[in-house]
Amino acid sequence: MDERPRRSFWEIMNDIDRRIIFVILFVVVAIPLVLKVGGTIPPTAPVEGAHEAVESLEAGDYLMVSIDFDATSAPELMPMLRSVLRQAFAKDVKVIMLGHIAIGLPLGHMALEQVAAEYDAEYGVDYVDLGYRPGYIAVMIAMGREIEDIFRTDYQGTSIREMPITADVHSYADIDLLFGFEHGAVIDYWVRYAQARFDQRMAFGTTAVMAPDAYPYLQSGQIEGLVGGLKGAAEYETLIGQPGLGTRGMPAQEWGHLLVIGFIVLGNLGYFFTRGKQRKPAA
Protein backbone atom coordinates (compact mmCIF):
# COMPACT_ATOMS: atom_id res chain seq x y z
CA MET A 1 0.00 0.00 0.00
CA ASP A 2 1.42 3.36 -1.10
CA GLU A 3 1.33 5.52 2.02
CA ARG A 4 2.48 9.15 2.00
CA PRO A 5 5.01 9.91 4.79
CA ARG A 6 3.47 11.78 7.72
CA ARG A 7 4.52 15.40 7.76
CA SER A 8 5.61 17.05 10.99
CA PHE A 9 3.77 20.12 12.34
CA TRP A 10 6.52 22.48 11.15
CA GLU A 11 6.60 20.90 7.70
CA ILE A 12 2.88 21.61 7.43
CA MET A 13 3.44 25.21 8.61
CA ASN A 14 6.18 25.59 6.01
CA ASP A 15 3.79 24.68 3.21
CA ILE A 16 0.18 25.54 4.07
CA ASP A 17 -2.24 24.89 1.25
CA ARG A 18 -3.21 28.24 -0.29
CA ARG A 19 -6.91 27.27 -0.24
CA ILE A 20 -6.73 27.14 3.57
CA ILE A 21 -5.21 30.66 3.55
CA PHE A 22 -8.01 31.86 1.25
CA VAL A 23 -10.79 30.47 3.48
CA ILE A 24 -9.30 31.83 6.73
CA LEU A 25 -8.71 35.26 5.15
CA PHE A 26 -12.30 35.36 3.89
CA VAL A 27 -13.67 34.59 7.38
CA VAL A 28 -11.33 37.02 9.14
CA VAL A 29 -12.18 39.90 6.76
CA ALA A 30 -15.91 39.16 6.53
CA ILE A 31 -16.70 38.96 10.25
CA PRO A 32 -15.71 42.57 11.17
CA LEU A 33 -17.53 43.87 8.07
CA VAL A 34 -20.72 41.99 8.97
CA LEU A 35 -20.57 42.90 12.67
CA LYS A 36 -19.84 46.58 11.78
CA VAL A 37 -17.38 47.00 14.63
CA GLY A 38 -14.72 49.70 14.78
CA GLY A 39 -13.63 52.87 16.55
CA THR A 40 -12.20 56.20 15.44
CA ILE A 41 -8.71 56.28 13.97
CA PRO A 42 -6.37 59.08 15.20
CA PRO A 43 -5.24 61.27 12.29
CA THR A 44 -1.64 61.48 11.07
CA ALA A 45 0.18 64.57 9.77
CA PRO A 46 -0.29 63.92 6.00
CA VAL A 47 -4.06 63.49 6.46
CA GLU A 48 -4.25 66.55 8.72
CA GLY A 49 -2.47 68.50 5.96
CA ALA A 50 -5.14 67.51 3.43
CA HIS A 51 -7.92 68.34 5.88
CA GLU A 52 -6.39 71.73 6.67
CA ALA A 53 -6.05 72.50 2.95
CA VAL A 54 -9.82 72.07 2.48
CA GLU A 55 -10.50 73.79 5.81
CA SER A 56 -8.55 76.84 4.63
CA LEU A 57 -11.13 77.43 1.87
CA GLU A 58 -13.81 80.03 2.48
CA ALA A 59 -17.42 80.16 1.32
CA GLY A 60 -17.50 80.81 -2.42
CA ASP A 61 -13.98 79.45 -3.02
CA TYR A 62 -13.48 76.83 -5.72
CA LEU A 63 -12.46 73.23 -5.07
CA MET A 64 -11.61 71.18 -8.15
CA VAL A 65 -12.08 67.44 -7.57
CA SER A 66 -10.42 65.01 -9.96
CA ILE A 67 -11.73 61.45 -10.17
CA ASP A 68 -8.76 59.38 -11.31
CA PHE A 69 -9.83 55.93 -10.17
CA ASP A 70 -12.38 53.27 -11.02
CA ALA A 71 -14.33 50.60 -9.16
CA THR A 72 -11.20 48.58 -8.40
CA SER A 73 -10.14 51.25 -5.89
CA ALA A 74 -13.59 52.42 -4.80
CA PRO A 75 -13.50 50.84 -1.30
CA GLU A 76 -10.46 52.97 -0.43
CA LEU A 77 -11.17 56.16 -2.36
CA MET A 78 -14.96 56.57 -2.19
CA PRO A 79 -15.05 57.07 1.61
CA MET A 80 -12.42 59.82 1.44
CA LEU A 81 -14.12 61.41 -1.57
CA ARG A 82 -17.41 61.60 0.33
CA SER A 83 -15.63 63.08 3.38
CA VAL A 84 -13.90 65.78 1.34
CA LEU A 85 -17.18 66.65 -0.44
CA ARG A 86 -19.04 66.83 2.91
CA GLN A 87 -16.37 69.14 4.31
CA ALA A 88 -16.52 71.35 1.20
CA PHE A 89 -20.33 71.59 1.02
CA ALA A 90 -20.53 72.27 4.77
CA LYS A 91 -18.32 75.33 4.14
CA ASP A 92 -20.30 76.44 1.04
CA VAL A 93 -17.27 75.83 -1.13
CA LYS A 94 -18.03 75.50 -4.88
CA VAL A 95 -17.13 72.04 -6.23
CA ILE A 96 -16.00 71.45 -9.81
CA MET A 97 -15.60 67.77 -10.65
CA LEU A 98 -13.77 66.24 -13.60
CA GLY A 99 -11.92 63.00 -14.20
CA HIS A 100 -9.20 61.31 -16.19
CA ILE A 101 -10.40 57.71 -15.84
CA ALA A 102 -13.53 57.50 -18.01
CA ILE A 103 -14.85 54.32 -16.43
CA GLY A 104 -14.51 55.71 -12.90
CA LEU A 105 -16.06 59.15 -13.34
CA PRO A 106 -19.66 57.92 -12.84
CA LEU A 107 -18.60 56.78 -9.34
CA GLY A 108 -17.50 60.31 -8.58
CA HIS A 109 -20.71 61.67 -10.06
CA MET A 110 -22.82 59.40 -7.84
CA ALA A 111 -20.90 60.47 -4.72
CA LEU A 112 -21.22 64.13 -5.74
CA GLU A 113 -24.99 63.90 -6.23
CA GLN A 114 -25.41 61.97 -2.97
CA VAL A 115 -23.44 64.43 -0.83
CA ALA A 116 -24.86 67.49 -2.63
CA ALA A 117 -28.37 66.24 -1.78
CA GLU A 118 -27.37 66.00 1.92
CA TYR A 119 -26.49 69.72 1.89
CA ASP A 120 -29.27 70.90 -0.48
CA ALA A 121 -26.63 72.06 -2.94
CA GLU A 122 -27.84 73.12 -6.38
CA TYR A 123 -26.33 71.80 -9.62
CA GLY A 124 -24.75 74.51 -11.73
CA VAL A 125 -24.68 76.92 -8.79
CA ASP A 126 -22.89 75.06 -5.98
CA TYR A 127 -21.39 72.17 -7.92
CA VAL A 128 -20.80 70.95 -11.44
CA ASP A 129 -19.53 67.82 -13.14
CA LEU A 130 -17.45 68.68 -16.20
CA GLY A 131 -17.03 65.04 -17.16
CA TYR A 132 -14.18 63.41 -19.01
CA ARG A 133 -11.92 64.55 -21.82
CA PRO A 134 -9.25 62.27 -23.34
CA GLY A 135 -5.53 63.08 -23.28
CA TYR A 136 -5.01 63.99 -19.65
CA ILE A 137 -1.64 65.70 -20.04
CA ALA A 138 -3.02 68.03 -22.72
CA VAL A 139 -6.13 68.62 -20.60
CA MET A 140 -4.06 69.54 -17.53
CA ILE A 141 -1.77 71.95 -19.37
CA ALA A 142 -4.55 73.55 -21.42
CA MET A 143 -6.61 74.22 -18.27
CA GLY A 144 -3.75 76.41 -17.07
CA ARG A 145 -4.62 78.91 -19.79
CA GLU A 146 -8.37 78.50 -20.46
CA ILE A 147 -10.60 75.72 -19.10
CA GLU A 148 -13.27 76.44 -21.72
CA ASP A 149 -10.86 75.40 -24.50
CA ILE A 150 -11.10 71.85 -23.18
CA PHE A 151 -14.42 71.78 -21.33
CA ARG A 152 -16.88 73.83 -23.39
CA THR A 153 -19.75 71.99 -21.71
CA ASP A 154 -20.43 69.94 -18.59
CA TYR A 155 -21.27 66.22 -18.73
CA GLN A 156 -24.85 67.01 -19.80
CA GLY A 157 -23.81 69.27 -22.65
CA THR A 158 -24.65 72.55 -20.92
CA SER A 159 -22.22 75.35 -21.77
CA ILE A 160 -19.98 76.13 -18.80
CA ARG A 161 -20.49 79.84 -19.45
CA GLU A 162 -24.25 79.46 -18.95
CA MET A 163 -23.86 78.07 -15.41
CA PRO A 164 -23.26 80.53 -12.55
CA ILE A 165 -20.63 78.30 -10.93
CA THR A 166 -18.34 78.25 -13.98
CA ALA A 167 -19.34 81.52 -15.69
CA ASP A 168 -16.16 83.26 -14.51
CA VAL A 169 -13.82 80.30 -14.09
CA HIS A 170 -11.05 80.38 -16.67
CA SER A 171 -7.91 78.67 -15.38
CA TYR A 172 -6.10 77.35 -12.34
CA ALA A 173 -5.80 80.94 -11.19
CA ASP A 174 -9.53 80.73 -10.35
CA ILE A 175 -9.25 77.35 -8.57
CA ASP A 176 -8.37 77.66 -4.89
CA LEU A 177 -7.54 73.99 -4.33
CA LEU A 178 -7.32 70.84 -6.41
CA PHE A 179 -8.06 67.55 -4.65
CA GLY A 180 -7.25 64.48 -6.74
CA PHE A 181 -8.35 60.94 -5.96
CA GLU A 182 -5.79 58.69 -7.51
CA HIS A 183 -5.19 55.00 -8.08
CA GLY A 184 -2.45 55.37 -10.66
CA ALA A 185 0.20 57.60 -12.18
CA VAL A 186 -2.13 60.55 -12.93
CA ILE A 187 -0.94 62.10 -9.64
CA ASP A 188 2.54 62.53 -11.17
CA TYR A 189 1.09 64.48 -14.09
CA TRP A 190 -1.05 66.69 -11.85
CA VAL A 191 2.06 67.64 -9.88
CA ARG A 192 4.28 68.08 -12.94
CA TYR A 193 1.85 70.10 -15.03
CA ALA A 194 -0.66 71.81 -12.73
CA GLN A 195 1.53 72.38 -9.65
CA ALA A 196 5.06 72.80 -11.00
CA ARG A 197 4.00 74.87 -14.02
CA PHE A 198 0.97 76.78 -12.74
CA ASP A 199 1.59 76.71 -8.99
CA GLN A 200 -1.81 75.14 -8.30
CA ARG A 201 -2.46 74.31 -4.62
CA MET A 202 -3.23 70.61 -4.33
CA ALA A 203 -3.85 67.67 -2.02
CA PHE A 204 -4.47 64.04 -2.87
CA GLY A 205 -6.24 60.93 -1.75
CA THR A 206 -4.60 57.76 -3.01
CA THR A 207 -4.86 54.01 -2.65
CA ALA A 208 -2.49 52.55 -0.05
CA VAL A 209 -0.21 51.10 -2.73
CA MET A 210 0.05 54.48 -4.47
CA ALA A 211 0.76 56.50 -1.31
CA PRO A 212 4.54 55.82 -1.35
CA ASP A 213 4.68 57.37 -4.84
CA ALA A 214 3.17 60.59 -3.46
CA TYR A 215 5.47 60.96 -0.44
CA PRO A 216 8.24 62.79 -2.39
CA TYR A 217 5.73 65.49 -3.39
CA LEU A 218 4.52 65.77 0.18
CA GLN A 219 8.03 66.20 1.56
CA SER A 220 8.94 68.77 -1.10
CA GLY A 221 5.82 70.76 -0.19
CA GLN A 222 4.35 70.49 -3.68
CA ILE A 223 1.24 68.89 -2.25
CA GLU A 224 -0.30 70.05 1.02
CA GLY A 225 -1.71 66.77 2.22
CA LEU A 226 -2.05 63.10 1.48
CA VAL A 227 -4.84 60.73 2.42
CA GLY A 228 -3.45 57.22 1.92
CA GLY A 229 -5.62 54.13 1.66
CA LEU A 230 -8.50 53.02 3.85
CA LYS A 231 -6.62 54.10 6.98
CA GLY A 232 -6.27 57.62 5.58
CA ALA A 233 -9.99 57.62 4.74
CA ALA A 234 -10.81 56.58 8.32
CA GLU A 235 -8.52 59.32 9.67
CA TYR A 236 -10.25 61.90 7.47
CA GLU A 237 -13.64 60.74 8.74
CA THR A 238 -12.34 61.26 12.28
CA LEU A 239 -11.25 64.80 11.38
CA ILE A 240 -14.63 65.80 9.96
CA GLY A 241 -16.42 64.01 12.80
CA GLN A 242 -18.49 61.79 10.52
CA PRO A 243 -17.43 58.12 10.71
CA GLY A 244 -18.32 56.26 7.52
CA LEU A 245 -17.22 53.34 5.39
CA GLY A 246 -13.53 54.10 5.98
CA THR A 247 -13.89 53.71 9.74
CA ARG A 248 -16.13 50.67 9.33
CA GLY A 249 -13.64 48.98 6.98
CA MET A 250 -10.60 49.43 9.21
CA PRO A 251 -11.26 46.43 11.53
CA ALA A 252 -11.39 44.16 8.47
CA GLN A 253 -8.09 45.60 7.26
CA GLU A 254 -6.65 45.32 10.76
CA TRP A 255 -7.52 41.65 11.14
CA GLY A 256 -6.41 40.98 7.56
CA HIS A 257 -2.99 42.50 8.32
CA LEU A 258 -2.69 40.53 11.54
CA LEU A 259 -3.58 37.30 9.75
CA VAL A 260 -0.98 37.90 7.04
CA ILE A 261 1.64 38.67 9.74
CA GLY A 262 0.61 35.47 11.54
CA PHE A 263 1.03 33.42 8.37
CA ILE A 264 4.41 35.04 7.68
CA VAL A 265 5.60 34.17 11.22
CA LEU A 266 4.32 30.59 10.95
CA GLY A 267 5.89 30.20 7.52
CA ASN A 268 9.25 31.42 8.80
CA LEU A 269 9.13 29.17 11.85
CA GLY A 270 8.27 26.25 9.57
CA TYR A 271 11.10 27.22 7.25
CA PHE A 272 13.55 27.58 10.16
CA PHE A 273 12.69 24.24 11.83
CA THR A 274 12.63 22.24 8.60
CA ARG A 275 15.67 23.90 7.00
CA GLY A 276 18.05 21.12 8.11
CA LYS A 277 15.74 18.48 6.69
CA GLN A 278 15.50 20.27 3.34
CA ARG A 279 19.31 20.44 3.08
CA LYS A 280 19.73 16.67 3.61
CA PRO A 281 20.27 14.80 0.33
CA ALA A 282 17.46 12.49 -0.67
CA ALA A 283 18.02 8.97 0.63
Place this chain on the structure above:
Amino acid sequence: MRRAVPLAITFLTGLFLVVSFFIPHRPFGELEQRLLVWFAIVAGFTMLLGVDNLIRSHARKITRTSEGWGHSVVLLVGLVATVVVGVIGRVQFGSPFHLQSPFMFIYSYTIVPLQATMFALLAFFIASASYRAFRARNWVATLLLVSAVIVMLGRIPIGAAMSEFFPWMQEWIMTVPQLAAKRGIQIGAALGAVSMSLRIILGIERSYLS
Protein backbone atom coordinates in the same frame (compact mmCIF):
# COMPACT_ATOMS: atom_id res chain seq x y z
CA MET B 1 11.21 62.74 -48.41
CA ARG B 2 8.93 60.21 -46.64
CA ARG B 3 11.23 60.27 -43.65
CA ALA B 4 12.48 63.84 -43.85
CA VAL B 5 9.02 65.48 -43.60
CA PRO B 6 7.87 63.62 -40.43
CA LEU B 7 11.30 64.18 -38.86
CA ALA B 8 11.08 67.92 -39.63
CA ILE B 9 7.53 68.14 -38.21
CA THR B 10 8.65 66.32 -35.05
CA PHE B 11 11.68 68.57 -34.65
CA LEU B 12 9.77 71.81 -35.16
CA THR B 13 6.84 70.78 -32.95
CA GLY B 14 9.12 69.55 -30.16
CA LEU B 15 11.26 72.68 -30.33
CA PHE B 16 8.16 74.88 -30.37
CA LEU B 17 6.68 73.19 -27.26
CA VAL B 18 9.97 73.54 -25.37
CA VAL B 19 10.14 77.24 -26.27
CA SER B 20 6.48 77.83 -25.35
CA PHE B 21 7.12 76.34 -21.89
CA PHE B 22 9.67 79.07 -21.18
CA ILE B 23 7.95 81.84 -23.18
CA PRO B 24 4.19 81.39 -22.62
CA HIS B 25 3.40 84.75 -24.27
CA ARG B 26 2.11 85.57 -27.77
CA PRO B 27 2.34 83.85 -30.16
CA PHE B 28 3.77 80.76 -28.42
CA GLY B 29 1.15 80.46 -25.66
CA GLU B 30 -1.83 80.60 -28.04
CA LEU B 31 -0.26 78.17 -30.49
CA GLU B 32 0.63 75.76 -27.69
CA GLN B 33 -2.99 75.90 -26.50
CA ARG B 34 -4.15 75.11 -30.04
CA LEU B 35 -1.80 72.11 -30.21
CA LEU B 36 -3.03 70.85 -26.82
CA VAL B 37 -6.65 70.96 -28.01
CA TRP B 38 -5.63 69.03 -31.15
CA PHE B 39 -3.86 66.51 -28.92
CA ALA B 40 -7.06 65.97 -26.89
CA ILE B 41 -9.04 65.47 -30.13
CA VAL B 42 -6.49 63.00 -31.51
CA ALA B 43 -6.52 61.16 -28.15
CA GLY B 44 -10.31 60.86 -28.53
CA PHE B 45 -9.90 59.23 -31.93
CA THR B 46 -7.50 56.66 -30.49
CA MET B 47 -10.49 55.36 -28.52
CA LEU B 48 -12.34 54.75 -31.78
CA LEU B 49 -9.32 52.84 -33.07
CA GLY B 50 -9.40 50.77 -29.86
CA VAL B 51 -13.08 49.92 -30.32
CA ASP B 52 -12.47 49.05 -33.99
CA ASN B 53 -9.58 46.77 -33.03
CA LEU B 54 -11.62 45.12 -30.26
CA ILE B 55 -14.55 44.39 -32.57
CA ARG B 56 -12.36 43.04 -35.39
CA SER B 57 -10.30 40.80 -33.12
CA HIS B 58 -13.32 39.25 -31.37
CA ALA B 59 -15.39 38.97 -34.55
CA ARG B 60 -12.49 37.01 -36.06
CA LYS B 61 -12.48 34.70 -33.04
CA ILE B 62 -16.21 34.06 -33.41
CA THR B 63 -16.14 33.40 -37.17
CA ARG B 64 -13.23 30.97 -36.75
CA THR B 65 -14.85 29.43 -33.61
CA SER B 66 -11.44 29.71 -31.90
CA GLU B 67 -11.01 28.57 -28.31
CA GLY B 68 -13.09 30.76 -25.97
CA TRP B 69 -15.22 32.23 -28.80
CA GLY B 70 -18.21 32.21 -26.47
CA HIS B 71 -16.52 34.84 -24.32
CA SER B 72 -16.09 37.00 -27.43
CA VAL B 73 -19.84 36.75 -28.08
CA VAL B 74 -20.54 37.93 -24.52
CA LEU B 75 -18.07 40.80 -24.95
CA LEU B 76 -19.56 42.00 -28.24
CA VAL B 77 -23.15 41.68 -26.99
CA GLY B 78 -22.13 43.61 -23.86
CA LEU B 79 -20.44 46.29 -25.96
CA VAL B 80 -23.46 46.77 -28.23
CA ALA B 81 -25.92 46.66 -25.31
CA THR B 82 -23.93 49.30 -23.39
CA VAL B 83 -23.82 51.60 -26.43
CA VAL B 84 -27.57 51.15 -26.99
CA VAL B 85 -28.51 51.93 -23.37
CA GLY B 86 -26.08 54.85 -23.47
CA VAL B 87 -27.92 56.30 -26.47
CA ILE B 88 -31.29 55.64 -24.78
CA GLY B 89 -30.04 57.45 -21.67
CA ARG B 90 -28.88 60.38 -23.79
CA VAL B 91 -32.26 60.68 -25.52
CA GLN B 92 -34.36 60.06 -22.41
CA PHE B 93 -32.42 61.98 -19.74
CA GLY B 94 -30.07 64.27 -21.66
CA SER B 95 -27.02 62.28 -20.56
CA PRO B 96 -26.20 58.58 -20.14
CA PHE B 97 -24.70 59.51 -16.76
CA HIS B 98 -28.00 60.73 -15.34
CA LEU B 99 -28.53 58.69 -12.15
CA GLN B 100 -31.86 57.28 -13.43
CA SER B 101 -30.57 56.32 -16.89
CA PRO B 102 -30.33 52.64 -17.93
CA PHE B 103 -26.62 53.13 -18.62
CA MET B 104 -26.02 53.95 -14.95
CA PHE B 105 -28.02 50.83 -14.02
CA ILE B 106 -25.66 48.67 -16.10
CA TYR B 107 -22.70 50.60 -14.70
CA SER B 108 -23.73 50.24 -11.06
CA TYR B 109 -24.89 46.63 -11.17
CA THR B 110 -22.55 45.07 -13.72
CA ILE B 111 -19.36 47.03 -14.38
CA VAL B 112 -18.69 48.12 -10.80
CA PRO B 113 -19.26 44.69 -9.17
CA LEU B 114 -17.23 42.93 -11.88
CA GLN B 115 -14.28 45.30 -11.48
CA ALA B 116 -14.50 45.20 -7.69
CA THR B 117 -14.64 41.39 -7.68
CA MET B 118 -11.59 41.06 -9.92
CA PHE B 119 -9.59 43.40 -7.72
CA ALA B 120 -10.85 41.87 -4.47
CA LEU B 121 -9.36 38.53 -5.54
CA LEU B 122 -5.96 40.23 -5.22
CA ALA B 123 -6.32 40.25 -1.42
CA PHE B 124 -6.34 36.46 -1.40
CA PHE B 125 -3.38 36.13 -3.72
CA ILE B 126 -1.40 38.77 -1.83
CA ALA B 127 -1.99 36.93 1.46
CA SER B 128 -0.84 33.64 -0.06
CA ALA B 129 2.11 35.26 -1.87
CA SER B 130 3.25 37.11 1.30
CA TYR B 131 3.22 33.85 3.23
CA ARG B 132 5.42 32.16 0.63
CA ALA B 133 7.68 35.08 -0.37
CA PHE B 134 8.56 36.66 2.99
CA ARG B 135 11.02 34.00 4.17
CA ALA B 136 14.19 34.92 6.05
CA ARG B 137 16.46 33.12 3.57
CA ASN B 138 19.26 35.72 3.80
CA TRP B 139 19.82 39.10 5.45
CA VAL B 140 18.33 41.11 2.57
CA ALA B 141 15.17 39.00 2.61
CA THR B 142 15.08 39.33 6.40
CA LEU B 143 15.31 43.13 6.13
CA LEU B 144 12.42 43.16 3.67
CA LEU B 145 10.42 40.82 5.90
CA VAL B 146 10.96 42.90 9.04
CA SER B 147 10.15 46.16 7.19
CA ALA B 148 6.95 44.67 5.78
CA VAL B 149 5.78 43.46 9.19
CA ILE B 150 6.54 46.84 10.82
CA VAL B 151 4.69 48.76 8.07
CA MET B 152 1.70 46.40 8.30
CA LEU B 153 1.57 46.72 12.09
CA GLY B 154 2.18 50.46 12.00
CA ARG B 155 -0.78 51.04 9.71
CA ILE B 156 -3.38 49.39 11.96
CA PRO B 157 -4.68 50.63 15.33
CA ILE B 158 -3.64 47.46 17.16
CA GLY B 159 -0.01 48.17 16.19
CA ALA B 160 -0.19 51.54 17.98
CA ALA B 161 -1.92 49.87 20.93
CA MET B 162 0.92 47.34 21.21
CA SER B 163 3.65 49.99 21.09
CA GLU B 164 4.13 53.56 19.83
CA PHE B 165 7.24 52.18 18.13
CA PHE B 166 5.27 50.62 15.25
CA PRO B 167 3.52 53.76 13.92
CA TRP B 168 6.68 55.82 14.47
CA MET B 169 8.89 53.27 12.71
CA GLN B 170 6.33 52.84 9.92
CA GLU B 171 6.38 56.59 9.32
CA TRP B 172 10.20 56.60 9.37
CA ILE B 173 10.40 53.76 6.83
CA MET B 174 7.96 55.59 4.56
CA THR B 175 9.59 59.02 4.84
CA VAL B 176 13.28 58.12 4.85
CA PRO B 177 14.46 54.90 3.14
CA GLN B 178 11.34 54.43 1.03
CA LEU B 179 11.33 58.07 0.02
CA ALA B 180 15.03 58.05 -0.86
CA ALA B 181 14.59 55.00 -3.08
CA LYS B 182 11.44 56.42 -4.70
CA ARG B 183 13.11 59.77 -5.37
CA GLY B 184 16.12 58.02 -6.92
CA ILE B 185 13.81 56.05 -9.21
CA GLN B 186 11.87 59.19 -10.15
CA ILE B 187 15.02 61.19 -10.92
CA GLY B 188 16.34 58.30 -13.02
CA ALA B 189 13.03 57.98 -14.89
CA ALA B 190 12.89 61.76 -15.48
CA LEU B 191 16.43 61.82 -16.88
CA GLY B 192 15.51 58.88 -19.09
CA ALA B 193 12.40 60.72 -20.33
CA VAL B 194 14.42 63.89 -21.08
CA SER B 195 17.01 61.85 -22.90
CA MET B 196 14.40 59.96 -24.95
CA SER B 197 12.55 63.21 -25.77
CA LEU B 198 15.76 64.80 -27.02
CA ARG B 199 16.54 61.75 -29.11
CA ILE B 200 13.08 61.94 -30.72
CA ILE B 201 13.21 65.72 -31.28
CA LEU B 202 16.70 65.50 -32.82
CA GLY B 203 15.70 62.58 -35.04
CA ILE B 204 18.10 60.07 -33.46
CA GLU B 205 15.26 57.85 -32.23
CA ARG B 206 13.12 57.00 -35.28
CA SER B 207 11.35 53.79 -34.25
CA TYR B 208 8.00 55.64 -34.22
CA LEU B 209 8.29 56.04 -38.00
CA SER B 210 8.35 52.29 -38.71
